[in-house]
Each structure stands twice: as structure tokens, then as C-alpha cells.
Amino acid sequence: MRCPFCAADDTKVVDSRPAETGKEVRRRRACANCDQRFTTYERAELPLLVRKRDGTTEPLQIDKVQGGIERALGGRMIPEGVVAGILEHVEVAARAAAPEIGSEEVGRIVLDGLKEADEVAYLRFASVYKDFQAAQDFEKEMAALDD
Numbered sequence: 793m794r795c796p797f798c799a800a801d802d803t804k805v806v807d808s809r810p811a812e813t814g815k816e817v818r819r820r821r822a823c824a825n826c827d828q829r830f831t832t833y834e835r836a837e838l839p840l841l842v843r844k845r846d847g848t849t850e851p852l853q854i855d856k857v858q859g860g861i862e863r864a865l866g867g868r869m870i871p872e873g874v875v876a877g878i879l880e881h882v883e884v885a886a887r888a889a890a891p892e893i894g895s896e897e898v899g900r901i902v903l904d905g906l907k908e909a910d911e912v913a914y915l916r917f918a919s920v921y922k923d924f925q926a927a928q929d930f931e932k933e934m935a936a937l938d939d
């Protein structure tokens with residue numbers, strides 16, 4: 793942990809105790825360089841959950857989202873960083889919505905990201921994700937892309 797006063801890397805924990813009903817650990821640290829003391833709080837990161845359409849929840853698995861995007865891309869090349877950007881967006885949204893985000897929201901974020909990057913991947917992902925019932929829906933989406 794870097795010292796907030798002088799930015800030296802050499803700080804030592806001088807005291808450690810539970811805080812706030814045991815959800816956090818409070819640590820007093822001392823800087824070996826400037827002798828200033830400061831406090832840090834450590835808390836477990838809450839697992840991010842996805843609420844599925846049937847109402848059940850499961851842990852958000854970014855790998856799984858990535859797998860879905862990659863299947864939709866099917867080897868198509870899209871600008872580097874697009875997938876990473878989409879995944880980051882999903883994670884930020886899930887954190888903001890914590891403890892749980894709706895699976896439709898995750899899907900919407902992915903769709904928005906793909907729509908900008910690759911129309912074919914967008915339609916492929918949409919066909920799986922939105923559970924299109926009829927070719928009609930597909931055509932509507934295609935038409936919408938021409939706007």
C-alpha cells in the first residue's frame with residue numbers, strides 16, 4: 793500500500809481490527825519514509841449476481857458472457873478491445889446494480905456494444921439472446937440497422 797502523503801511504497805500495518813459488525817477490517821498503517829499514519833479498510837467484494845428470466849439468480853460469469861460474444865462473432869474480426877470494452881461495461885453495470893443485474897440488461901449491453909462494432913455478430917447474438925420466434929423479427933432488426 794502506497795503512502796497517501798509521500799507516495800512511498802514502504803508502509804507497514806501497525807494495527808488491524810474488525811470494523812462495522814465484522815464486515816470490514818480496519819488497518820492502521822505507518823509510512824517508513826515520512827512517519828505519517830493512515831487507515832485502510834478491507835472488505836470482501838460482493839459476488840455479482842445475474843437474475844435470469846425465470847427469476848433465479850446465478851453468479852455473474854464474465855467468461856460465460858465472453859463465450860457468448862465469441863460464439864456470435866464466429867471468428868469474425870472486430871476492432872481490438874471491443875469485446876473487452878463490452879465486458880467491462882457489463883461488469884460496471886453489474887456493480888452499479890449490485891447485488892443483482894437482470895440477464896436482459898446484460899444482454900442489452902452486449903447488443904449495444906456489438907451493434908456498433910459488427911452488424912452480423914449483433915444479429916447472431918440477438919437471435920440467440922432475444923429468442924427470436926420468427927424470421928420476421930430478424931427482418932425488423934435488419935431494417936432497423938439501415939436507419
Ligand SMILES: [Zn+2]
Pocket residue numbers: 795796797798799800823824825826827828
Ligand atoms: Zn509517507
